[in-house]
Amino acid sequence: MENSKNRILMAKTGLDGHWRGPTIVARALRDAGFEVIMIGMANTDDIVTAAVDEDVDLVGLNIGGHIDVAIRAIKRVQEVRPGLPIFAGGTIPPHAAKQLQALGVEVYPPGSQLADIVDAAERLTGTK
Amino acid sequence: MAGNRSHLARLLSQIERNPEVETEVRLALAGTPATSVVIGLTGPPGAGKSTLISALLNHAVASFNKTAVLAVDPSSPFSRGALLGDRVRMQSHGLGDRVFIRSMASRGETGGLARTTATAIQVLDACDWPLIVLETLGIGQVELDVMDLASMVAVVLNPGWGDTFQANKAGLTEAGDVFVINKADKDGVQQTRADLQDSLSLLKTPLPINVFETVAVKQLGVEALWSGIEAYLKEAQQLGLLEQKRLSRRRRLLIRILQRDFDVRMHAYLTSEHGDNQILGALAGSLSIEALRADLFEYIANVD
Numbered sequence: 001m002e003n004s005k006n007r008i009l010m011a012k013t014g015l016d017g018h019w020r021g022p023t024i025v026a027r028a029l030r031d032a033g034f035e036v037i038m039i040g041m042a043n044t045d046d047i048v049t050a051a052v053d054e055d056v057d058l059v060g061l062n063i064g065g066h067i068d069v070a071i072r073a074i075k076r077v078q079e080v081r082p083g084l085p086i087f088a089g090g091t092i093p094p095h096a097a098k099q100l101q102a103l104g105v106e107v108y109p110p111g112s113q114l115a116d117i118v119d120a121a122e123r124l125t126g127t128k
Numbered sequence: 129m130a131g132n133r134s135h136l137a138r139l140l141s142q143i144e145r146n147p148e149v150e151t152e153v154r155l156a157l158a159g160t161p162a163t164s165v166v167i168g169l170t171g172p173p174g175a176g177k178s179t180l181i182s183a184l185l186n187h188a189v190a191s192f193n194k195t196a197v198l199a200v201d202p203s204s205p206f207s208r209g210a211l212l213g214d215r216v217r218m219q220s221h222g223l224g225d226r227v228f229i230r231s232m233a234s235r236g237e238t239g240g241l242a243r244t245t246a247t248a249i250q251v252l253d254a255c256d257w258p259l260i261v262l263e264t265l266g267i268g269q270v271e272l273d274v275m276d277l278a279s280m281v282a283v284v285l286n287p288g289w290g291d292t293f294q295a296n297k298a299g300l301t302e303a304g305d306v307f308v309i310n311k312a313d314k315d316g317v318q319q320t321r322a323d324l325q326d327s328l329s330l331l332k333t334p335l336p337i338n339v340f341e342t343v344a345v346k347q348l349g350v351e352a353l354w355s356g357i358e359a360y361l362k363e364a365q366q367l368g369l370l371e372q373k374r375l376s377r378r379r380r381l382l383i384r385i386l387q388r389d390f391d392v393r394m395h396a397y398l399t400s401e402h403g404d405n406q407i408l409g410a411l412a413g414s415l416s417i418e419a420l421r422a423d424l425f426e427y428i429a430n431v432d
Contacts, residue, residue, distance in 0.1 A: 004145070005145075006209075007141070026211060027211070029209065030204060030207060030209035030210060030211050031204070031206075031207045031209060032207065032209060033207050033208050033209045034209045035203070035209060035210045035212055035231075035233045036209070036210070036211050036212060037212045037213075037215060037231050038211060038212065038213045038215075038216060039215055039216045039219060040216045042219070046219050046220070049219070050215065050219070052133060052134050052137055053133065053137050053228055053229060053230060054137065054215070054230060054231060055134075055137040055138050055140065055141040080134075
């Protein structure tokens with residue numbers, strides 16, 4: 001996948017310190033050939049800076065806690081990097097999922113299959 | 129070449145992704161003098177390199193005004209993917225625009241660096257990043273390409289290092305201009321220092337090699353380390369060592385380019401029908417090794 005768009009930024013928003021889910025997703029993406037830049041629990045500034053400086057091809061957000069935090073980050077990323085695909089997983093209640101989808105973010109709630117997430121990453125980055 | 133940050137970021141991606149762009153950029157920058165200082169930081173996994181860089185950033189930016197960090201991690205040989213987790217330990221620096229952190233995957237290179245790391249450094253240099261910290265994984269003799277690109281190399285180890293990395297000690301002890309025993313709050317610091325100093329005493333170097341102790345997560349020993357780094361850089365500059373290193377650096381890179389060209393052509397020979405037949409002939413005894421070698425060299429000299 002060397003010549004293609006395969007750099008993914010993975011960050012966690014919100015206060016929940018649980019990091020098992022995102023690590024498993026990161027590994028699955030790595031096993032599918034992606035280069036995954038994991039920045040862990042990050043505030044909006046850190047997410048935006050990473051999205052720009054690392055020139056990633058896709059952003060994956062693991063959302064814990066309040067959806068507003070994630071939405072702020074998403075809007076800022078969309079301002080500085082219009083067109084950059086974003087997908088999200090984590091604890092996302094239905095009303096929050098709708099807000100994310102309204103922003104063009106694909107949502108993968110708990111129970112989503114890893115294979116579907118990997119497929120989504122490939123589709124969103126155009127690597128398949 | 130002073131574009132803005134997002135241009136720089138995109139250019140670095142283009143260089144990684146597209147060998148033609150990389151060549152264009154190298155040609156465009158060929159005449160530009162290299163002025164940035166490159167500090168290589170290497171050591172085994174878990175030594176605390178990223179945390180140490182994070183702790184050093186304030187000092188680095190105070191001295192150099194701006195600091196770029198290139199963190200290289202190995203790609204999976206199976207999937208070619210990679211987990212690039214160094215940035216997370218460095219990003220809460222609060223230094224805003226004065227720090228630029230970029231993660232790179234090695235993409236199959238075995239020397240600890242990516243094929244395009246040298247070009248990335250050239251670009252950062254040209255874009256006015258006066259200090260570039262290059263972080264790589266280094267265990268022993270194989271992963272020491274960082275020496276080719278850095279003005280100075282800091283090797284980061286943990287207490288007890290001597291016990292577990294016996295076979296590879298030699299390579300690593302020859303790589304460093306300064307050594308850091310990080311996580312120095314753990315047991316075994318004095319033994320590790322003694323082991324290190326034993327190995328280092330066998331080397332002849334123009335400048336003494338100092339060993340520092342740090343606990344990076346607690347910011348302990350970090351200021352002393354930075355002073356040591358600056359003192360080394362100053363003396364090395366005065367002795368003309370930095371210039372010498374730049375030259376030997378460029379020489380090593382040139383040789384690697386030639387080696388790579390050679391390898392590509394040899395591979396072409398081996399996978400060609402002609403080459404395959406020649407080898408079968410040599411194995412069957414109908415072609416001497418000398419004749420095979422002559423044929424190979426002629427192919428390499430003439431192939432496009």
